[in-house]
Amino acid sequence: MHTLNKQDILTYLIGANDNELFERANKVKRQVFGDEIYLRAIIEFSNVCNKKCHYCGLRAPNGAITRYRMRDTTILNAAAMATYRGAGTIVLQSGDDFSYSTQALGKIIRDIKDRHDVAVTLSLGDRGLDEYAYWRDCGADRCLLKLETTDPRQYKRLRDGEDFSARLHRVEFLQNLGYEVGSGIIVGLPDSDIISALRDILFITDLDLAMIAAGPFVPHPQTPLANAMPGNISLSHRVTALLRILNPSANIPATSALSALDSECRELALLRGCNVLMPSMTPEEHRADYNIYPGKNQSDTNVSDSLTLAKANIRSLGLVPSTSKGFSPRSHNVYESTSRSATGHSSRRKTECGQVIAD
Numbered sequence: 001m002h003t004l005n006k007q008d009i010l011t012y013l014i015g016a017n018d019n020e021l022f023e024r025a026n027k028v029k030r031q032v033f034g035d036e037i038y039l040r041a042i043i044e045f046s047n048v049c050n051k052k053c054h055y056c057g058l059r060a061p062n063g064a065i066t067r068y069r070m071r072d073t074t075i076l077n078a079a080a081m082a083t084y085r086g087a088g089t090i091v092l093q094s095g096d097d098f099s100y101s102t103q104a105l106g107k108i109i110r111d112i113k114d115r116h117d118v119a120v121t122l123s124l125g126d127r128g129l130d131e132y133a134y135w136r137d138c139g140a141d142r143c144l145l146k147l148e149t150t151d152p153r154q155y156k157r158l159r160d161g162e163d164f165s166a167r168l169h170r171v172e173f174l175q176n177l178g179y180e181v182g183s184g185i186i187v188g189l190p191d192s193d194i195i196s197a198l199r200d201i202l203f204i205t206d207l208d209l210a211m212i213a214a215g216p217f218v219p220h221p222q223t224p225l226a227n228a229m230p231g232n233i234s235l236s237h238r239v240t241a242l243l244r245i246l247n248p249s250a251n252i253p254a255t256s257a258l259s260a261l262d263s264e265c266r267e268l269a270l271l272r273g274c275n276v277l278m279p280s281m282t283p284e285e286h287r288a289d290y291n292i293y294p295g296k297n298q299s300d301t302n303v304s305d306s307l308t309l310a311k312a313n314i315r316s317l318g319l320v321p322s323t324s325k326g327f328s329p330r331s332h333n334v335y336e337s338t339s340r341s342a343t344g345h346s347s348r349r350k351t352e353c354g355q356v357i358a359d
């Protein structure tokens, strides 16, 4: 049985034994998912946002980007194209844009589910809990809502006054609604260090998530963090590798923030514990305007070939692109047994893959 205690995690985080860490993460990933890499087609249907996150180019005060909102027919056409090209999951993502009503989004979800045999993931930010409940009834399968950082003070600072506990409550509420829930962090935000990465890894692991996203911070020139240092790519790979070892059956994407910093390192993450790619299937005319950070969607050249390109990249690594819906075995309790801790967060002793967090 393998164990990872806090000291082991810290030792790996400083890069003291990268080869061993990445091999270990790859082995765990292969035990659970084999050679398969799940494809999620992401449709970024609006870049309008009412929030002011200091790290993000879509923040409301940024007057330098061209804003767009896709109509429902355009969203449905993009979803049809994505499924035709073999995506098993459609991710609907946007800024926190409340101009799409609960019912309008519900109809889009229902239409996609009626027309295609796909899973639907929502990444819509801080919409109401009642709205998320309604969309679950409309057939949405998953939600993605990142904590971004697990330090409440940093959260408040970087999300311009927002409340960390409200975000956390939302994540846990979504889990209780029966969604497969993904959350995660941005690696290398200003004022973070190895100790904060350790805290993030432990906190995120304790949430029992079906999906975990952790990608590097990419400074955006039209934000208050324009002059901050970018996140470190190796550290980001270490964080996802550790998250894989601690969360064997969670879906963990190789994020596009990696390829924004270096064209090769998103694919490399697939050999270091990640098992998901999320190519953009946003119509070409809008793709460049979904400018969360510079270089976003750069590698997804055009609508017709971003999924095909992702598949080719996966094959070139000797891996197998999967067109399945790609649910996490965790949501069916195949690999892990779970229990709730006294803190209200889940606490687990992972039995089948033999990973245990010790103090």
Ligand code: SAH
Pocket (backbone or CB within 6 Å): 049, 055, 056, 057, 093, 094, 095, 096, 123, 124, 125, 126, 144, 145, 146, 148, 185, 186, 215, 216, 217, 218, 219, 220, 257, 292, 293
């Ligand atoms: N508005 C929604 C979804 C869109 S933002 C929300 O905030 O939840 C999607 C993700 O982009 C965020 O969760 C954040 O992790 C990521 N992001 C934003 N700006 C970034 C940056 N500069 N570098 C890396 N990731 C960033």
Ligand code: SF4
Pocket (backbone or CB within 6 Å): 049, 050, 051, 052, 053, 056, 057, 058, 059, 060, 094, 095, 096, 125, 292
């Ligand atoms: Fe809006 Fe999401 Fe960007 Fe924050 S991270 S500004 S909520 S799009």
